[in-house]
Structure formats: structure tokens, C-alpha cells
Amino acid sequence: MQVWDDVGPGYVRYSAAEAGLAEMGHVAENDAVQSALASRLGDAAERIWPATISSIEFPPCGPHDLGEAAAAKGPAHLAEIRLEGGRTLRCRLVVGADGARSRTRSLGGLRAVGWQYDQRGVVACVRTETPNEVAWQSFLSTGPLALLPVRDGFSNVVWSTTPEIASALEAMGPEEFAAAVNRALSAGGPRGSGGVVGGFASAASRFLFRGQPPFEEFPRVLEYTGAPPKSFPLQMLHSGRYVRPRLALVGDAAHAVHPLAGQGVNLGFGDAKELAAAIAHATKVGCDIGDAGFLAAHYEGPRRTANLAMMGALDSLKAVFGVQMPSFAGLRNLGLQVVNATPPLKREIMAYAMG
Numbered sequence: 293m294q295v296w297d298d299v300g301p302g303y304v305r306y307s308a309a310e311a312g313l314a315e316m317g318h319v320a321e322n323d324a325v326q327s328a329l330a331s332r333l334g335d336a337a338e339r340i341w342p343a344t345i346s347s348i349e350f351p352p353c354g355p356h357d358l359g360e361a362a363a364a365k366g367p368a369h370l371a372e373i374r375l376e377g378g379r380t381l382r383c384r385l386v387v388g389a390d391g392a393r394s395r396t397r398s399l400g401g402l403r404a405v406g407w408q409y410d411q412r413g414v415v416a417c418v419r420t421e422t423p424n425e426v427a428w429q430s431f432l433s434t435g436p437l438a439l440l441p442v443r444d445g446f447s448n449v450v451w452s453t454t455p456e457i458a459s460a461l462e463a464m465g466p467e468e469f470a471a472a473v474n475r476a477l478s479a480g481g482p483r484g485s486g487g488v489v490g491g492f493a494s495a496a497s498r499f500l501f502r503g504q505p506p507f508e509e510f511p512r513v514l515e516y517t518g519a520p521p522k523s524f525p526l527q528m529l530h531s532g533r534y535v536r537p538r539l540a541l542v543g544d545a546a547h548a549v550h551p552l553a554g555q556g557v558n559l560g561f562g563d564a565k566e567l568a569a570a571i572a573h574a575t576k577v578g579c580d581i582g583d584a585g586f587l588a589a590h591y592e593g594p595r596r597t598a599n600l601a602m603m604g605a606l607d608s609l610k611a612v613f614g615v616q617m618p619s620f621a622g623l624r625n626l627g628l629q630v631v632n633a634t635p636p637l638k639r640e641i642m643a644y645a646m647g
């Protein structure tokens with residue numbers, strides 16, 4: 293993986309080998325993940341798909357009433373889900389995995405707080421001139437642009453930018469879009485594109501930080517393929533509580549983050565893993581799996597700590613790369629070069645990002 297600053301010579305190259313690993317991670321398409329999960333589920337459960345929830349009735353209690361109210365009514369007091377089309381389901385636990393605008397969250401009376409970033413994320417699948425096996429990301433003054441390897445000469449573009457630039461990118465044809473990506477990724481880093489001063493800074497940094505992994509060039513993008521580029525609003529969002537009697541939120545329903553480090557899905561997987569362990573534990577010790585007190589202790593507590601730490605780190609990263617003041621940008625570039633020249637620090641960062 294290579295990240296760099298659009299307005300200076302700073303860059304960092306992370307490699308799996310430095311961390312003693314065969315690979316740092318995988319870029320998996322949503323459809324591939326969903327079909328793998330569905331085939332793993334097999335016949336073990338009834339799948340009702342597609343389906344849309346029209347309403348859910350939870351046991352009557354406030355969002356802060358953890359455990360006692362539900363326990364007093366006994367496990368027979370179930371959540372009742374009504375689907376569009378009329379079917380009704382009753383269960384001990386509803387897992388709300390319905391994204392940042394979660395209806396299960398609002399029907400459960402759980403409140404989320406956050407803010408919009410005044411940026412949109414433009415996503416597209418592109419074809420590159422040569423096969424791509426590296427994640428490339430440039431921090432532009434308008435937001436980060438990532439070119440992420442998928443497979444067979446295809447990559448994904450995730451471009452966080454202003455609403456105006458996002459609209460312009462969405463309107464471009466396949467080759468025009470590719471040219472815009474190539475142009476944007478061609479600036480910054482140690483290429484000395486910043487005139488005499490920039491050239492001097494690049495030469496000085498090459499001298500001071502010699503021995504660091506060299507900066508490499510990204511594979512040229514030829515065109516977008518499939519659906520035209522599409523943009524989504526970017527936001528930071530966190531639900532005050534992840535659980536209430538008979539409900540647990542996971543993934544973006546509980547927290548949404550800026551995509552600048554590609555951590556959204558990892559956080560959701562972390563939630564799912566912890567919740568599955570909590571349910572298994574409840575079953576083993578004979579506890580009601582929809583008991584909010586149990587879920588708060590065994591699921592919400594540990595996940596809230598992990599999620600808030602990552603959310604804080606991502607929001608800080610976004611703020612640091614959002615400052616364009618030359619003196620601050622100089623310090624930021626120096627910081628990137630220090631990281632690049634310090635393998636133990638890079639290993640720490642990689643280990644945290646890989647979970």
C-alpha cells in the first residue's frame with residue numbers, strides 16, 4: 293500500500309513482508325461477500341429475501357432500561373417484526389444490520405449522533421493498463437482518492453471530494469473519468485511537482501530519508517467499466533446505545549465512518565464476531581439472548597470501546613489531511629517521511645488497521 297500527500301514530498305509505503313505476512317488484506321466486492329455468507333448459511337436457517345421491514349414492536353421499555361424490564365416479563369415477551377407483504381415474525385433478538393439510516397435503530401428508540409462531512413464519496417470499478425496489486429491513496433486538498441486492487445486487471449476507485457467535483461465526475465464518460473483519476477494521482481509525493489521549492493524539498497527529503505522504501509508509480513487507469521461512477525454522502529455517525537431489550541445493532545446501523553482508511557466493513561465484521569460470541573455464551577450459560585443487560589456487558593461494551601477508538605483515529609486523520617496551511621502541510625509531510633523510515637512504527641499502524 294502506498295499513501296502520499298498531494299502538496300508535498302511525504303509518502304508511506306506499507307508492505308505485507310515488513311509485517312511478516314503474505315498479504316495485508318483483501319478488497320472484496322459486496323456481492324462476493326454476500327454470496328459467500330449465503331452459501332455458508334446453507335439450509336441452516338430460513339432466508340426471507342428480498343424483504344423489507346415495515347414495523348417492529350419491541351417489549352415496552354425505555355432505551356436505557358437494560359435487562360430488568362425484559363427479564364421481568366420473561367423470555368416469552370418477544371420482538372415482533374412485520375414485513376411488507378404481511379408476514380409477521382417473532383424472535384428473542386433482532387439484529388439490526390440495516391445500514392446508517394437504520395430503521396431498526398429508530399424503531400428501537402435508539403438515538404445516533406454525528407455529522408455530515410460536506411463531502412461525497414465517488415465509487416467506480418476501473419480497468420488498469422497493467423495488473424494492480426497495490427492499494428494507492430493520495431490525500432488531495434479536496435479529499436482522499438484511492439485506487440484499490442480487485443482482480444484480473446480491475447480496481448476500485450473511492451474518491452472522497454466536494455459535492456461539486458463529485459457531480460462532475462459522475463457525469464464523465466469512461467475515458468474522461470480515467471483521465472481525471474490519472475491526473476489527480478499524478479500530483480504530489482516525491483515527484484517534485486511543486487516548482488523550485490517543491491523540487492528542493494523533494495531532493496532534501498530523498499537525502500535525509502535515504503534508505504526508505506522507494507515511491508512507486510500507480511498503474512494507469514484506462515476506463516471505468518460497468519455502472520457509471522456514483523457518489524454517496526459521507527458522514528460520521530454513532531449510536532448512543534447498540535442494544536436494548538431484544539435488539540442489537542451491528543455495522544453501519546451502530547456507527548458510520550469516513551471511507552479514507554477502508555475500515556467501515558472491518559468494524560462491522562468486528563461487531564458481528566463479538567455479537568456471535570456473546571450469543572453463543574448466553575446460550576451456553578442458559579441466559580436469554582435478547583437480554584439487554586447481558587448484551588451490554590458482552591457485546592456493546594467491548595465493541596463501543598474499539599469502534600470509538602477507530603472513529604477518533606479516522607476523524608483525526610481526516611482533519612490532519614484537511615489543513616492546507618503551508619507550515620502545517622510541511623510538518624505533515626515530515627511526519628509521513630518519519631513513518632516511512634521507521635519500520636516498527638509502520639508495523640504498529642498496520643497491525644491496528646488490520647485489526
Ligand SMILES: Cc1cc2nc3c(=O)[nH]c(=O)nc-3n(C[C@H](O)[C@H](O)[C@H](O)COP(=O)(O)OP(=O)(O)OC[C@H]3O[C@@H](n4cnc5c(N)ncnc54)[C@H](O)[C@@H]3O)c2cc1C
Nearest residue numbers: 343344345390391395413524543544551554555556557558
Ligand atoms: C463512498 C463509500 C465508500 C466506501 N468504501 C469502503 C471501503 O473501501 N472499504 C470499507 O470497508 N468500507 C467502505 N465504506 C463503508 C461501507 O460501505 C460500510 O461500512 C458497509 O457497507 C456497512 O455495512 P452494513 O452491512 O452495516 O450496512 P449496509 O452496507 O448499508 O447494508 C444495509 C443493508 O440493509 C438493507 N436495509 C436497509 N433498510 C432495510 C429495511 N427497512 N428492510 C430490509 N432491509 C433493509 C439495505 O438494503 C442493505 O442491503 C464506504 C462507504 C461509502 C459511503
